[in-house]
Amino acid sequence: MKLKEDMNPLLLQVFRSVVWVYSVITFLPWYFFSGAGTNLERARRIKARSISGHPAGPYRAINSQEKLVAWLHPGVDSLDKVFEYAARKFPERDCLGTRQVLSEEDELQPNGKVFKKVILGNYNWLSYDEAYQTAKCFGSGLAALGQKPRCNIAIFCETRAEWIIAAQACFMYNFPLVTLYSTLGPTAIAHGLNETEVTHIITSKDLLQSRLKAILCDVPRLQYIIVVDRKPTTWPDIPRGIMVYNMDTVQDLGSKPENSEGTFHLPKNPMPSDIAVIMYTSGSTGIPKGVMISHSNIIAGITGMAERIPNLDETDTYIGYLPLAHVLELSAELVCISHGCRIGYSSPQTLADQSTKIKKGSKGDTSVLRPTLMAAVPEIMDRIYKNVMTKVEGMSSFQRTLFVLAYNYKMEQISKGYSTPLCDSLVFKRVRALLGGNTRVLLSGGAPLSAATQRFMNICLCCPVGQGYGLTETCGAGTISEVWDYSTGRVGAPLVCSEITLKDWEEGGYYSTDKPNPRGEILLGGPNVTMGYYKNESKNREDFFVDENGQRWFCTGDIGEFHPDGCLKIIDRKKDLVKLQAGEYVSLGKVEAVLKNCALIDNICAYANSDQSYVISFVVPNHKQLTVLAEQMHVRGTWEEICNSTEMEKEVLRIITEAAISAKLERFEIPKKIRLSAEPWTPETGLVTDAFKLKRKELKSHYQEDIERMYGGK
Template identity: 85%
Template structure:
């Protein structure tokens, strides 16, 4: 609250550049109360993108952590001339030598003790957050989210989660600079739920930064609510399935029997308390044993993973769909709806309409289900991009704002939406066939050999190619069976491994009914995983196609015969 005493003025932007932790939320709430619009930036953005965001929003005050100050901010301070005050959320050290003249570094504790000035109540139309999206395309854009946008989004989301109250505990570990995490936590705060803070590396007992034999955060906190991006759930799914493979044949048979029995029961609407207690209790304890709702967002969740979560973690998965531009709100599936591959019906804050897209061949008159580009309208649709005009925001005759998402959806007869394509992912092959790269990737990602995949096609070529980050465990086993020895890199670069994985992928694609022209003809195995730090995927682990293309440019030319 001492921010005002440090000269931060109402309606002047303040930046928050920090990992997910309680201090992030405390600073944000202070900003909301005092009407300081909050500029949020991903902790994994590169230097130029951070400087661009801070300069575009004319930042004078920034809240950050000791680690990020040293690793990211220090190097670009001279490129952000307006910056005067850096507030560090860690309590140690208290003095900060070696910073450029004119920049004051404060500890959050000290700032909290400063005498507060009279505050000015924000109006519903005032900007609450300027959220820079990591954008799978180009320079990050700042989305302007008003106070009324946030309230509309929270109201819509909370209505889909049954019995939210102060007995709930939520575990926060996704980046708070991401609209999914921020809105989930705001839903919790508005309903009095507890929030415990964690990180992807310390989430479960098996997490990378948890010492063997020690407890992960979920085991200690025992949360009842959790949001997860598919990337994390796919990891849990693959880990458990690998463990099942290693069981004795009796245990494995028992597990498969219980799995299939429960699948049949939940599709009829029954529960299976005995199975849950005897077989699935152990899997359920991976996330602390008390999760009652898992919220999934950020990217499509595969049917196999969703089924697995329903059955083994014994809890419903609410699949949601929303964008930064719609304050994170759009649709969430009903908790009792166990169908897969759908994102549910529109929330009470949103209307959704489908707009014909001729080029892709999607029309609202399509049978059996209407299809088209998804347009979301309502009080949760944000005010646009900061200092940028965009044709993606529209206002209709009645004054309601709409956002054109670029995603293609289809509506089912029960009013639920299914995302089937993305406008930007469509490539036309030489012979005129349209390939949706996103669709191909979604199918092949289900294969146990694949940790991640990027499909690519050039319009002047007749076939699709693919870049695959293979699953280390599965590929190593395959290499041993083939009698191949060597480092992980050598195994990935071995032509025989490429051929084997391509064969496995082709079989998976054909059994999933992909067309011949949609299946990659050549692949390249990548020994390095794609993380936000490599710049090849966004913070929500969505592929950055442009960066992947330039990263693998030599391979692309080679795979297309050096043309």
């Protein structure tokens, strides 16, 4: 994974000699004062072990061999108590922050499109005590509007401070919170609201106007809509029988004497086993399923996550921008709240100085907030990686050579557990500034992260990348790699709240007795394993089970292998395995992970029919790279015409084939035909989930004509 060193051999040797002398002079004082020896020892230690002695497991973290850990603090066994604990311990500390919009204007782009551009001010903060009291009043107001304990209430809103305040209010008053992605289509939204029989929903003015209003007549039980924005205060075109309130109005209602302390609208403390959240997955297959998550499930999950973040405390700052309807973001924010961290809110459109909604010359959210903690999905990290490498290619020869040499030198050093403060300050400082320059832990989840991107983030952002593995069905908790572990392509050891067993999968050829490492389907067990799918008993019987010790387990469908140090690597997925006509098995996910590292590719979906002998692919090309390639090949036209060009398809296929051969893909795994897509795949298109996982069923339907053409049907 080293970068190519395009430099005169003599000068390269001189550089290496200088580096060697520098390393010798600085090594001993640095080694003893930096704690490098301790970090190296931590990286090499055994992190998990099979408690049965059998290679199938169950595997547990070394510090939870005797018993899994289920709570953060004694007696704090429900989410309302977690927030109360934090509010009492950190009453005056900043809790939730939002940037003020100073100005907003429309800006015409060269392609004729109009983008909204904003200039944002500093963050305005609510303290822990203020956030707690606001949530308490809001919960009381909801109760005054007829919301009952143990009766479902929905939230359909973008990630913002009001989302987490509303959630905390629901936790306090034991209102099970139904979460829906803001990018879901109308059918999925109506399905979730009707299945859970909600009468109250919390949303934003934008989503009410753009998505919710169109399906209100399809949700007959809905009576109350609470809009988190302060304006507008009236909605004349809402169907009869539905009342619309602003969040401030509901809070004021809850603060009235008749609805506050001393009345029947007091918080109704939930039991640990009560449902806290019914989380609808974004659905990589079919209609989204609602996952029932109890208070104790979430507390176990965040306990395991918090244990993997060293020195987590009230001095940390987290930037929240991923969908709070995703279990990764909700869990990450609850971890932060439980430790008194401050959370500043952002969005993918305002995250960095170069983000699409930030007016040129003004600062993005990371530059202002300078977070120490951040979560990201691989799609975002892949974009950073490709954008930086594109800029490196455009550097002068001297700058590019310096960057490559520093990159390769640092790669060698961190593989030994060493740091490179000089390279960090002289070469990688500007790259690190993309995320504010203060990040100490970056958590990746939601989908597999390629080894190349993970190593790039380690090196250029100067912080460890903790790759995690978890699912909505396990509260997002399963494994997270330790910050001292600088290996790539692995997801770490089981968290202290969970254990993992490998189940043999005969059809795929994966067995716990495999050498050198045991392999099989990942079964996740522990107090973080959720209560199951809402109103879906047949699926519950298929995916969940309880063992003879009363332990609850979830069958993930993912294939993993355990390394000798107890770390897990995800190597396949049962649903992604296709048997070709000649009997070869192709892992579509493996093909995609390899080819996505190609600079020419922004996204890719591999596809294969069992009655065919080869793999095909749909490719979203990188706009800049493909445009340059088209110029080199003298192919002219609009973006759509370039993507539809047979000549361009052939050339891109040639480049992809070379990349596949270089990555040692088998002959039958390499796509034989491709289709270039001019349209990017976003959650709004319905072709990927909010975590940017491919929706294979929707992609197959979308490209059905192309599939038939590539397989000779047309």
